[in-house]
Amino acid sequence: MKRVARSFLFFTGVASALFFLNTMPLNAQEGKPQNTSIPDSLNMLFHKSCISCHGSKGELMSKSLLNFDKWQNYSDSKKIDKAAMICKMLTKGEMPPKAVRDSKPELVPTKEQVDAICKWASVLKAPGTAE
Numbered sequence: 001m002k003r004v005a006r007s008f009l010f011f012t013g014v015a016s017a018l019f020f021l022n023t024m025p026l027n028a029q030e031g032k033p034q035n036t037s038i039p040d041s042l043n044m045l046f047h048k049s050c051i052s053c054h055g056s057k058g059e060l061m062s063k064s065l066l067n068f069d070k071w072q073n074y075s076d077s078k079k080i081d082k083a084a085m086i087c088k089m090l091t092k093g094e095m096p097p098k099a100v101r102d103s104k105p106e107l108v109p110t111k112e113q114v115d116a117i118c119k120w121a122s123v124l125k126a127p128g129t130a131e
Contacts, residue, residue: 036079049107083121090114
């Protein structure tokens with residue numbers, strides 16, 4: 001059963017990432033992203049894995065650093081920076097925190113999900129700011 005669920009989540013994540021990457025082109029004239037909102041597939045993942053701490057009802061420190069409930073209020077440049085930070089923290093294994101990873105492993109995003117988040121973050125990044 002777990003194998004079927006993992007396969008389904010993997011397929012869903014990959015399909016969502018491919019769809020998202022094909023529907024979010026950069027505006028070549030202005031060099032700015034056309035859309036800095038969180039795609040539905042990633043929003044569902046963030047709600048499952050992150051919102052309990054990084055939402056309006058989360059811990060003070062966590063929600064002050066990143067609050068998904070206030071994403072729409074962030075400036076485009078702040079969204080780009082936050083998306084890059086999310087990718088970095090997940091890639092380094094710093095999020096979710098070790099205590100959460102140990103007690104609730106089902107909240108830990110898969111490698112494929114992290115890759116989809118990082119692809120989204122790289123699409124948001126304005127031209128000329130790549131590292």
